Amino acid sequence: MTTDPDAGGKPRDFMRVVDALLDSVAMICRVITGLSLVGLTVIFGWLVYGRYVLNATPTWVEQVALLLVMVIAFIGAAVGVHEHTHLAVTGFRTLAPPWLRTVFVVVTDLLMAGFGLLMLIYGARLTAFKWDSMIPLIHVPEGLRSLPLTIGGGLITVFALAHLLRLALGRDLRSDIIS
Template sequence: MTEHEAPEAASDFMTPIDKVLDGIALLCRVITGVSIVVLTVIFGWLVFGRYVLNATPTWVEQAALLLVMVITFLGAAVGVHEHTHLSVAAFRTAAPRWLRMIFVVCSDIGMLVFGLLMLIYGAKLTAFKWGSMIPLIDLPEGLRSLPLTIGGGLIMLFSLAHLVRIVLGRDLRSDTIQ
């Protein structure tokens, strides 16, 4: 049982939604994990090529930039889903429960709006840049901003799910109920 599942009725409409969101978060974790491994391997190839073969593979930098975008934005979305993203909880923790709930709701609304803006403007940027190619790896330039778009949509989706759980009284995040 994940942190956001309440031990109540299994017929709750959020249960299948939570399973889908958990599956999406797991897929994002797998993609970011594989991306980190690939990033490590290609940088190993870069070092080997430069110092052993005396022939630097020039495509590594461009591929690394793409992988860093994937790791950053999908990883941030997972952090929102699992409530492990960077936050300053000092005021929330010191506040009384009723005020703490207001802080949590405002934080979730802020994250939802931020994710929506990332989605909208990331999609515009992706569409704008899709026609040009990334030098050395010959992939569409829009791939650089596609993780921004996807990550923004996921941040929005995960934040909305947090808000729905709060409204239903099923939010079990520790900073909400401490």
């Protein structure tokens, strides 16, 4: 959790509202990715049942599974950035003195925000480009495949910038990286 309920003052009140909003967005994302994972499990169960019991393989499962995997991967990655549970190599950071550790944190958050922004921009272009063609067998726009990339990129950008704002206000509670 990244909120500090005991902080006072206008910038801190603003961050309390921002943290509550971002925590809510992350919760919605967790629900969406969780439901996607359950859906993926159910449709693969149907695939196995259809193939081996009914002797009629449902052909739409692969296309729907690809969409669900995109949701799980990109939206889940954004939640990982928000909750600071994404994959990280911390060897240099933990060995560094506190002032250098903070520099590493800032650089990492800036890189994450930049990467998320690129995902947002190029994902949106790809989504718009592919929107008019249809995915075979399920007849939904092809742009849906890259929509999770776009949304995940936007969320990664916002979550990384929020980490930087918290750090600038002295409210970053990531105890493993800030001394």
